[in-house]
Structures are given as structure tokens and as C-alpha cells.
Amino acid sequence: MKRIESVNNPTVKGWKKLHTKKERDVSRSFLVEGFHLVEEALKKKEQILELIIEENTAIPRSWDISGLEVVYVTKQVMAAISDTETPQGAAAVVEHLAVSSPSNWQRLLIADAIQDPGNLGTMIRTADAAGMDGIFIGSGCVDIYNSKTVRSSQGSIFHLAHFKGEIVEHIDNFKANGISVYGTALQGGHPYQQVEPAEKFALIIGNEGKGIQPELLQQTDKNLYIPIYGKAESLNAGIAAGILLYHLRG
Structure with missing residues (x-):
């Protein structure tokens, strides 16, 4: 478990860059925000690189976060990386999900x-x-x-x-x-x-x-x-x- 307080932290700067296609392509990852999307991302848990939780925000008991890297951040940090006006206090960095071939699709x-x-x-x-x-x-x-x-x-x-x-x-x-x-x-x-x-x-x-x-x-x-x-x-x-x-x- 890590805790980040500064918006100038290199990790935070990296998260912010994920709002650009260039960085998403280079890192092969993207950022999701909000409890609903994070919960859906957990269905592909093996591809979650980091789970980001705002301090004083309770993680739902139904979430299986075993084995995940959880990073706690301040409200200011969550606001800095968010693409929405009212951040919900939960985000995740997820690996790209694209399949290698559509050959078995019907x-x-x-x-x-x-x-x-x-x-x-x-x-x-x-x-x-x-x-x-x-x-x-x-x-x-x-x-x-x-x-x-x-x-x-x-x-x-x-x-x-x-x-x-x-x-x-x-x-x-x-x-x-x-x-x-x-x-x-x-x-x-x-x-x-x-x-x-x-x-x-x-x-x-x-x-x-x-x-x-x-x-x-x-x-x-x-x-x-x-x-x-x-x-x-x-x-x-x-x-x-x-x-x-x-x-x-x-």
C-alpha cells in the first residue's frame, strides 16, 4: 500500500498523461474513474496495474482487491488526475484489453x-x-x-x-x-x-x-x-x- 500527497509526484504526473492518446499508446494502459467503472474493471482484475483510492473513501466490501497495488491519494491528487467535475474517489490504471485476432468471432x-x-x-x-x-x-x-x-x-x-x-x-x-x-x-x-x-x-x-x-x-x-x-x-x-x-x- 502506498500513499501520495503531492500533485507533483512523478506517479501522479504519469497518471495525468493517460488523458492523452500518445501516452496511452506508449504505456499500453488507460485510466478509468468512478466506482461503477472500477467495479467493472475488477472483472478483468489481472489487467489492473494500480487501484487509486482517495483517502477517507471506503472500498466496497464486494470488491476483490487481493493482490492489487492500492495507492491512497489526497483529495487534491484525485482532482488533479480526474477528467470529471466531481471525482468519486476511486480510479484505476488498466492495461489495454484488445485481442490479438477476431478470427473466432461469428x-x-x-x-x-x-x-x-x-x-x-x-x-x-x-x-x-x-x-x-x-x-x-x-x-x-x-x-x-x-x-x-x-x-x-x-x-x-x-x-x-x-x-x-x-x-x-x-x-x-x-x-x-x-x-x-x-x-x-x-x-x-x-x-x-x-x-x-x-x-x-x-x-x-x-x-x-x-x-x-x-x-x-x-x-x-x-x-x-x-x-x-x-x-x-x-x-x-x-x-x-x-x-x-x-x-x-x-
């Missing part, structure tokens, strides 16, 4: 250049709820370990397998394994209700403004769209993912 969501961390977090949470095997994070996406993405996932980042890579390099492998690959596009697309649920499928959700890359749309088995019955121009990417995932899995 139902997956593919994120193509999703820029908004809230959208990506919602997509992770939705894919988890819909029982997907994993989410493929394509190049050009916001960092999955961005604090806003992690918070928006509501802990699902610790439940749902995720892989980062070039989508175009894996589409043919998915199709060779009997996985139907669906894109999302208005032009040349089909109303999603025309497609039957499938045991194996991959759904690609594209960039909020530009949609899916044209070369990916050419690789899919079929491209789908969700009809707009009102006057809205479009649907939020996370909402669209939810509607389509639940329909495709049946």
Missing part, C-alpha cells in the same frame, strides 16, 4: 472511422447488450480508451472483446468463414427489414459525416438503410447500430 460490429467518443462508447455498450462476440475498431476511429468512450460504454469495454486493425484486410476472411457482411448506405442500399436474421454476421457502421468508405461498401454482401419516416435528416450512429444489430440477430 457476430460482430465493425466501426469505420467513428469520430465521436460518445458514439463509439454507445456502440460498444449496444453490441455488448446485443450479445455480439466483439467490436472491430477500424483505423480512423477515435481511441477506444478515450475517457469519454470508456464512460459512454458504461463498463461494456470490459465485457466485449475488441480488435483494432484495417477493416479492408479482414472482410474476405469473414466472408470465407460464412459470415454475412452488411454495410450501411442509402445509395444502392436495401431497407433493413428485407434482410433475415443470421447466425453469423458482421455489421459495418460508418463515419458520422461521410459514411462507410466506398471500397468497403463494394466488399459487402449487402448494404442496408433504416427508413426515415419523419423529418430528421439522419439517425445517430449509435442508435442506428442498435436497431440493425437487434434486427440481424433476431
